[in-house]
Amino acid sequence: MNHSEKLDTYFTSKREEHLEQLKNFLRIPSISALSEHNGDMRTAAEWLKDSLHKAGLENLSIDETEGHPVVYGDWLHAEGKPTILFYGHYDVQPVDPLNLWESGPFEPEIRDNKLYARGSSDDKGQVFMHVLAVEALMKENGTLPVNIKFIIEGEEEVGSPSLEKYIEDNKEKLAADIIVISDTGMYGSGKPAVCYGLRGLAGVQIDVKGAKGDLHSGIYGGGVQNPIHAIADILASFHDKEGTIAVEGFYEDVRPLEEEERAAYEALNFDVEGLKEEIGVNELFGETGYSYLEQTWTRPTLEVNGVFGGFSGEGIKTVLPAEAGAKITCRLVPDQDPEDIVKKLKAHIEAHKPAGVTVTVSEFDKGKPFITPFDHPAIQAAGQSYEKVYGVPTAFTRMGGSIPIVAAFDEILNLPVVLMGFGLSSENFHAPNEHFHLENFDKGLRVIVDYYERVAAFSKDDLKK
Structure with a gap:
């Protein structure tokens, strides 16, 4: 049995255990916007710190900020190998209107191979996948192919007001070669995507x-x-x-749109008629001279x-x-x-x-816009990892929404940012009945471990912006 098969067997054998652990994380009502949940925010931070410890990470801390704390952990024993800084968040949106939930927002329930709970897709499920990927590599190999640092905040859903100062104050602690974030989505069901730009x-x-x-x-x-x-x-x-x-x-x-990007968007064959039916309009309207994807991603x-x-x-x-x-x-x-x-x-x-x-x-x-050239080696490697696991070509996309802290990471640490998400736009994040397709949980774990190993093949010079 080769290395990849061993990891696949590990994830298969541990699946139910991992899902129960994720459910425990999701049961914590870590709503950053509501002061009555301040205690729950602390509980979620402690839970994460404990999970990072079990996964094999070191130098663990719950770092205080002017708001909710940041959870930090690292493993830095891959001498000469690149360092990945992983960012995510443990806070979630409020749950109103409660009466529209089919099951309790903090009572995780699996239906039709989808995990329903607030935070399942945004962002606890995606954060925990990276924790499990580290744990799997440590259990199977006793080591990691790259150095890794985790920074998981508790204020993303309220605009990350404390994080930029935290990054400025901890530039040396957070020094790395690339930043990986899993807080975005795929292009569609079974259609992986690497996002390289945000408005x-x-x-x-x-x-x-x-x-x-x-x-x-x-x-x-x-x-x-x-x-x-x-x-x-x-x-x-x-x-x-x-x-x-x-x-x-x-x-x-x-900045003008590159012809290479325009051609890549055209190749996605976006279903305009399907969109109109989905959102209930008889025609679209936007800036003349641009396609819908160009209008919503690049304009x-x-x-x-x-x-x-x-x-x-x-x-x-x-x-x-x-x-x-x-x-x-x-x-x-x-x-x-x-x-x-x-x-x-x-x-x-x-x-x-x-x-x-x-x-x-x-x-x-x-919040400032962000873009990383999509031909950067770290971006392309992410696409190769998706393609290996999903068996289809990876789309390289921009996203119409904004994650302001991404631009802060880019400016302060001057590192390439890789946005490799596993959510779907249909998963009701920020709305009642938020859920996470477990197909992407299962495949995503394999993508992440493959990506860590691909990054290990690069030199630090390869990954410079």
Whole structure:
């Protein structure tokens, strides 16, 4: 029996035990957004530290931050071999609305070879797979093919407010050759993907104020500016009829799409008709001149997430509201800067502010975009590991969403980042009935151990950015 077969046998024989361990992890309601779960956050950190110890990792610690702690562990005895820094998170989203869950969010249950529980896909299941991969290699070989460091935080679901400082303060401790993150998804069922780019984020709230209080629309209407009309004018000014963003200078730093990337996206044969049916629309709409994948992966956006103001109850109320507003988020692409985009948004809003109102703009979430060349050896090796286990070619994709801390890792540690996820977009992460397809749990374990061994074949110079 060769090495690969031994590891396969190990995972098969330990499957039920591993799933029970994962269920115990999932039973901990580690909701970072709710202060009443602070004790559960500590419990989850302790559970992880104990699991890393059982897997054979050393130098274990629960490192305090201004928020929830970071769990750290390493194994550094592969002399001359590359070092992988693995990042994940142990916190989960709130579970509301509870009545839509078919089983308890913290009562893990397997149905149709899917594990249902909050955090099963995002991100406890994927984190624990890397712990089990290390454990398997240590049990079977007594050693690891590479050096490895684990950093698992407890604030990803609230924007990782403490992690950037932690990285800055621990640059030497976290020094590595590549960063591996499993907090993304595959291209589809049975279709593995390595993500090499994420969009950034810039969010603002626009508040429009008119009169000092609500006015009678019969007495004052037609003679006083209506803040809802004003916010509607501002929002309408953001795009032209073709879906292009009309904010001056918005596109000036956008990195053009490489023809090689465009060809790779075309080769994926994305099912546009299937998407329309899935989301319930009769046609798609986006920036002219780009395919849907290009629009959602490689082009920036400006989306209105919510509009508020006036009376919205049952019936009608003849009121001219005193205030109105909107919440906006922009998804950004390389080489856009969130601070620069917010400045341009403010200038645009000021230039298009109607008469008779005052307008204020409040800044919210910001995160820089991230991209690693998809021909980097660490990226290509991940694709080879997927292909070996899944038996199909790996897609190299960008992702329309944002993981702001990835750009911080990239900038502070200056390392290539490999996003190799095992989730599916249909798994309801952040929603009721979150689940994880156990086919990807089983195959993912084999992918990870194969990847660790492939990385061991590289020199440190091979892996430099």
